[in-house]
Amino acid sequence: xxxxxxxxxxSPYGAPRDAPPADRQHVVVRWVAWLAxxxxxxxxxxxxxxQLDKAHVALGFLIVVLxxxxxxxxxxxxxxxxxxxxxxNYLFLTPYYTFIIGDPLDWxxxxxxxxxxxxxxxxxxxxxxxxxxxxxxxIEVERLAALGSETLNAGRAEDALLAIAEVIRxxxxxxxxxxxxxxGTPPQLTLLTRTGPCADGAGSAADVTSPWSLAVWVAEKxxxxxxxxxxxxxxxxxxDSDELLRWPAEDTEIRTLLAPLIVRDRTVGVLRVSNAKxxxxxxxxxxxxxxxxxxxxxxxxxxxxxAEAERAEAFRQADTLxxxxxxxxxxxLRTPLTTxxxxxxxxxxxxxxxxxxxxxxxxxxxxxxxxxxxxxxxxAGAMTMRPEINAAEDLIGAALRRVAGAIDPKRIRVTSGxxxxxxxxxxxxxxxxxxxxxxxxxxxxxxADKYSPPGEPIxxxxxxxxxxxxxxxxxxxxxxxxxxTSRIFEPFYRAPDVAPDIGGAGLGLAIARRLxxxxxxxxxxxxxxxxxxxxxxxxxxxxxxxxxx
Numbered sequence: 001x002x003x004x005x006x007x008x009x010x011s012p013y014g015a016p017r018d019a020p021p022a023d024r025q026h027v028v029v030r031w032v033a034w035l036a037x038x039x040x041x042x043x044x045x046x047x048x049x050x051q052l053d054k055a056h057v058a059l060g061f062l063i064v065v066l067x068x069x070x071x072x073x074x075x076x077x078x079x080x081x082x083x084x085x086x087x088x089n090y091l092f093l094t095p096y097y098t099f100i101i102g103d104p105l106d107w108x109x110x111x112x113x114x115x116x117x118x119x120x121x122x123x124x125x126x127x128x129x130x131x132x133x134x135x136x137x138x139i140e141v142e143r144l145a146a147l148g149s150e151t152l153n154a155g156r157a158e159d160a161l162l163a164i165a166e167v168i169r170x171x172x173x174x175x176x177x178x179x180x181x182x183x184g185t186p187p188q189l190t191l192l193t194r195t196g197p198c199a200d201g202a203g204s205a206a207d208v209t210s211p212w213s214l215a216v217w218v219a220e221k222x223x224x225x226x227x228x229x230x231x232x233x234x235x236x237x238x239x240d241s242d243e244l245l246r247w248p249a250e251d252t253e254i255r256t257l258l259a260p261l262i263v264r265d266r267t268v269g270v271l272r273v274s275n276a277k278x279x280x281x282x283x284x285x286x287x288x289x290x291x292x293x294x295x296x297x298x299x300x301x302x303x304x305x306x307a308e309a310e311r312a313e314a315f316r317q318a319d320t321l322x323x324x325x326x327x328x329x330x331x332x333l334r335t336p337l338t339t340x341x342x343x344x345x346x347x348x349x350x351x352x353x354x355x356x357x358x359x360x361x362x363x364x365x366x367x368x369x370x371x372x373x374x375x376x377x378x379x380a381g382a383m384t385m386r387p388e389i390n391a392a393e394d395l396i397g398a399a400l401r402r403v404a405g406a407i408d409p410k411r412i413r414v415t416s417g418x419x420x421x422x423x424x425x426x427x428x429x430x431x432x433x434x435x436x437x438x439x440x441x442x443x444x445x446x447x448a449d450k451y452s453p454p455g456e457p458i459x460x461x462x463x464x465x466x467x468x469x470x471x472x473x474x475x476x477x478x479x480x481x482x483x484x485t486s487r488i489f490e491p492f493y494r495a496p497d498v499a500p501d502i503g504g505a506g507l508g509l510a511i512a513r514r515l516x517x518x519x520x521x522x523x524x525x526x527x528x529x530x531x532x533x534x535x536x537x538x539x540x541x542x543x544x545x546x547x548x549x
């Protein structure tokens with residue numbers, strides 16, 4: 001990029017407070033030119049003085065004042081007005097060539113002329129300022145329209161963010177615009193998008209991702225910062241200040257500006273704009289940069305949301321593939337397991353001592369395969385439920401008979417809780433699928449047996465709470481860490497400190513919760529006072545039929 005391209009872009013909102021030498025030369029030329037015009041007009045009117053009236057002289061000088069104000073601004077207009085006032089008095093009012101006023105009415109003429117000239121210069125300057133503001137607003141609207149069209153036409157979130165960065169770079173008038181985002185643990189800034197030639201003051205690539213860089217400080221403190229032209233740092237106010245996001249003053253010459261990108265009180269990145277030559281932010285550019293930085297923050301958030309959606313979709317597809325694989329492999333394993341069990345039974349009848357162990361392991365594998373098949377059917381929503389009104393004691397009795405071979409019946413203590421009226425209800429009813437609810441309750445009892453110390457009782461309590469029938473299974477096992485409570489119902493989950501020979505594949509709780517959920521119920525966990533766990537099977541409660549005796 002050559003110098004001719006850079007200079008105009010540095011002042012899209014007008015010349016900065018400290019004008020470059022070329023602009024100062026233009027100002028001097030303008031002043032000299034209009035002073036020369038004043039001299040020429042004065043000379044012409046002086047030659048025609050006998051034929052001119054005071055009003056003609058005042059109008060001639062007023063034209064010069066208005067022209068100078070329009071071309072050179074308020075300062076030149078006021079200066080021309082005072083010079084014209086002096087020349088008017090010295091050359092065109094009697095007595096000539098003195099500053100004495102012979103006719104008292106001439107004071108009124110001079111005062112009216114000076115007031116008219118100064119007010120006209122002021123009004124013209126105000127009109128020019130309003131025109132400049134209108135031009136700035138037109139630029140802003142044009143840039144925002146370009147921003148909207150660029151982002152809407154971009155198919156990918158990264159392309160939209162790149163378009164936003166390019167609009168910022170071209171509008172603010174800098175060489176480089178970068179967007180940095182925190183990633184990793186602990187988070188470190190990485191470059192997400194960049195537009196334009198980005199280099200530091202020495203001409204080499206700027207290191208913005210270093211843990212000690214100013215950009216990292218901006219992200220942590222949520223404050224604006226800048227690198228001055230002399231290499232020193234300017235630090236704005238942060239979160240602990242009443243003036244949040246304070247920006248550099250207009251007279252501060254900077255090379256690089258860094259601003260945090262904040263969406264919904266959350267820092268999503270850092271905006272870095274830099275230029276090879278020092279520049280300053282006037283109020284217009286600062287206000288516009290604030291607005292564009294918010295668009296950049298929204299663009300970063302969109303990129304992050306798209307990435308999260310793609311990651312979630314990848315996990316979903318992987319989970320679908322895993323479920324399909326498990327279902328297929330589990331179905332194919334049933335036939336060889338049946339054959340192994342039959343052969344083991346034959347060997348047992350022939351007197352082989354290893355036959356019983358083979359048959360037990362085959363049963364264990366068969367149960368695992370059945371759990372995998374049921375889990376895949378539950379995930380696919382293909383598990384059929386037949387809810388009917390059943391008694392809670394029937395479900396508990398069936399569960400105790402089911403686990404009698406693995407758990408000593410004397411270890412399980414069954415109690416009945418209070419009903420809604422505070423008295424023990426002899427008959428607790430629920431509307432649920434008996435077979436599937438039985439399996440869920442058995443899974444909870446077997447889970448309690450796995451983790452309870454030998455000889456410790458397992459308490460099974462049934463109660464009704466409103467429209468819920470609750471079966472609480474309490475044990476005195478090691479319990480669950482607070483950080484792991486959200487994962488205990490995931491398939492194949494095992495606590496980090498569980499012995500590898502505890503048995504099972506970590507499917508019991510997952511299947512129990514999903515069986516309950518298919519019946520508008522749930523399986524809940526809470527820590528037991530004094531140590532241990534309480535898993536509660538929640539099923540829909542039911543009232544006794546009207547014709548029941």
